[in-house]
Amino acid sequence: MxxxxxxxxxxxxxxxxxxxISRLYPDSKVQFGVGPVIENGFYYDILMDQTLGEDDLPKIEDxxxxxxxxxxxxxxxxxxxxxxxxxxxxxxxxxxxxLVEAIPEDEEVSCYTQGEFIDLCRGPHVENTADLPQGFKLLSxxxxxxRGDEKREVMQRIYAACFMDxxxxxQHLMMLEEAKKRDHRKLGxxxxxxxxxxxxPGAPFFMPKGAIIVNELTNYIRRLYRLYEYDEVITPQILDSELWHTSGHYEHYKDxxxxxKIDEREYAVKPMNxxxxxLMYKHYKYSYRDLPLRYADFGRLHRNEKAGALAGLTRVRSFCQDDAHIFLALEQVQEEIQKTMKMIFTAxxxxGFDDITVNLSTRPEKKAGDDKTWDIAENALEEALKNSGHKYVIKEGDGAFYGPKIDIEVADAIGRKWQLGTIQLDFQLPDRFDLKFTTSDGGEERPVVIHRALLGSLERFFGVFTEHVAGxxxxxxxxxxxxxxxxNEDxxxxxxxxLKDMLFAEGYRVRVDDRNETMGYKTRQIQKxxxxxxxxxxxxEIENKAVSVRKHGSKKSFNWSHEEMLEKLKMxxxxxxPKA
Known part of the structure; x- marks a missing residue:
């Protein structure tokens, strides 16, 4: 051990x-901020007169x-x-x-010394610098x-990878090199x-080829919706702020x-559906026979992400979710969540995601509603997970402000984890909007709402999947x-x-490369x-009514007759x- x-x-x-750093730059008035552990390593924020560059990192490592x-x-x-x-x-x-002044007065202030260096820290640490393995590398x-405050000083943050040996x-650096090749921004x-x-900023422009991918993703989800009996709706993009006060988002999500401002009234661009x-549910009267009622929405959403947090398609300000809300009675929750889990895993x-982690996220510190309601919601989700047969991990305090949730993470082709789908159980919004349905005995009851995203943000999934399949x-x-x-063109x-016209009529995306270039050049370009x-x-090929086929990533060719070609492409x- x-x-x-x-x-x-x-x-x-x-x-x-x-x-x-303090040794190498004694005259640069170096001030140290924080240096936390992060996934795969650590970073340290520093403030100094000299601007460091990538060329300085090997010197610091030495x-x-x-x-x-x-x-x-x-x-x-x-x-x-x-x-x-x-x-x-x-x-x-x-x-x-x-940082010291932020420590509660009844807590002790601990520091760690090593040679001439002393730093504020709770620890723990190794006992001697000789105990540190040299399994580290400064990356960027x-x-x-x-402290994440845009009005404060801009620090220089040095990131490092660090392992036991x-x-x-x-192995990690090889993974990073592979990740660079797969970077969706580069491939995009x-x-x-x-x-x-x-x-x-933070709003992607999809070119024709990218738009095809987005539309194919959307069309696939719509086919799933047909199998699982969802109804698609279309909703406005800009709504009076009063709505967001009613929902609680103004209080919890305003920033x-x-x-x-329109006609002296404050409006908000919707960050969620x-x-x-x-409102759509409230507009009509429903009975227990109408439930579950499943509304799906591909409406465009906007969130004011900080500029420093934007990252290609995986963190944007303008996006579309494969978003849905399911209105149902409490006793229907177990069956509905199991159906939803099946739907998600089918996708x-x-x-090609086979390494999947299911997380159950419980009530956060800042939450809406009382503990009794949260107890019911958390127990319902956990019971549904147990009945679904999926192993799960409990993430304390990571739920949404209005309810607990099931978050689903997938590992991509090089082992990185991405959170995609989510199932959130909500007792708060039906109460805030005074939603009701008529029960079998003629009374009234409050529905429960399941918030559900399958792929999540289509933009984010586009980026994740591009890297998963390397484009x-x-x-x-x-x-x-x-x-x-x-x-030969002539x-x-x-x-x-x-042949192109025939395949186009079958619905395939096909073109002819008749440029005056060598076969080798065209082959390289098509592979790229x-x-x-x-x-x-x-x-x-013309004489035999066949084609010579070269698959992407292969150096060998083979022949298909026209009949084989159409059969293989159709398959x-x-x-x-999707299959139910």
Whole structure:
């Protein structure tokens, strides 16, 4: 058994990096912010006169290794608040003073020393710098606001990977290299799928090829909706702020919303669909026979994400969810959640996600409603999960403000986890909107609402799936499915056009590459574009009513007769039709 856990190694390595920086840049008025452990490593926020670049990172790494060899004891030192403030004032560490002042008066102030370096920290740490393995690498430098406040100082944040040994580090760095190749922002540009413009930060522009993918995703979800009896609705984009007061979003979500004044009234661009669906339900009278009632909505949503948090398609301000709200009686919750889980897993199987984690997220600190209602909601979700047969992990305090939720994470082709689908049980909004249905005995009862997203944000799923398949989309989803290449335009061009017309009439996305280029050049370009099939037509193929087929990623070709071709393509295209 290892003497220290990985978090302790990473935490101590963050201090090691800070000490190395203080040694290397003694005249740069270095101030240290915070250096927390994160997934796969750590970072440290620093404020200094000198701007560091990527070229400085190897030098800092070398100094860290030197300090390890010095075998410096690491010792915990407890101070009073006043002692700690006086000490960090003498060191010119104003940011540390701010952190000390935020510590409750009845708590002790602990610091850790190693050689000439001392840092504010709760610990724990390793006992000696020699205990630190050299399984670390400094990766990058980014800007970050002090304490996440856009009005505060801009820090230099140094990110590092850190593992128990060099072998684990090497494996992680190989994964990062593979991730760079798969980066959806890079592939989006190369494959002409989407881009961003300065006039609309966080709002993607989908080019024709990208729009095909978005539409194919939407069409697939609509086919699932037909199987699972959902009704699609369309709702407004801008609504009076009074609606968001009623729903509670104004109180809990205001900072993440966009507002506008119209005719002296305040309106909000909708960040989610649920309040609209509450109004739609309330507008008519329903009985127990009408439930469950399932409203699905592909309406565009807008959320005021911070500029520093935007990240390609995976974190945007303008997006569309495969969003739905299910109105039902409490006794219908168990069966409905099991159906919804089946629906979600059906989709994930199609997209090739087989490593799936189910999380049950419970009440957050800032919540709407009373504990009794939350108890009922949490118990209902947990019971449904148990009955579904899926293993799950409880995430305390991670629920939505209006109810607990089931979040579903998938691992992509290189092992990274992404949260996609969600099932949220809500007793609060039906109460806030005074929703009712007529019971079998003629009385009235409050419905329960299930908030449900399958893929989640279509933009985010687009980015995740692009990286999962490295831009090589399945046949039914590919923007270009087939490129036909005549060996000689004069001799074979007409036959290529006739084949294209036939395949186009069958519904396939196909074009003819009749450019005056070599076959080798065209082949490389088609492979680079990740088109599933390249069909070559020459004398022999035309004579035999066949095509020479080159699949994406393959160096070998094979022949299909026209009959085989149509049969194989139909089979591949049929993957887009979900089975109940």
């Amino acid at each position: 290892a003497k220290y856990d990985l978090d302790t190694i990473r935490h101590s390595s963050a201090h090691l990096m800070a000490q190395a 100094m860290m290794k030197t300090i390890i060899k010095e075998k410096l004891p690491i010792e915990r030192k407890v101070m009073s608040r006043s002692e700690a403030i006086d000490f960090f004032k003498s060191e010119g560490q104003d940011l540390k003073i701010e 430098i980014a800007g970050a606001y002090w 060099r072998k684990q580090l090497k 540009k190369e494959l002409q799928l989407f881009h961003f413009e300065p006039v609309a 993440d919303m966009f507002f506008s 649920c309040p609209c669906h509450m 994930y199987e199609l997209f 090589a989309f399945p046949f039914w989803m590919a923007p270009e499915q087939i490129v036909i290449v005549p060996v 001799a074979h061009g007409q036959a290529a056009k006739e 574009a990740k088109v599933p099939f390249m069909f070559v037509l020459g004398d022999r 591949l295209d049929s993957e887009k039709y």
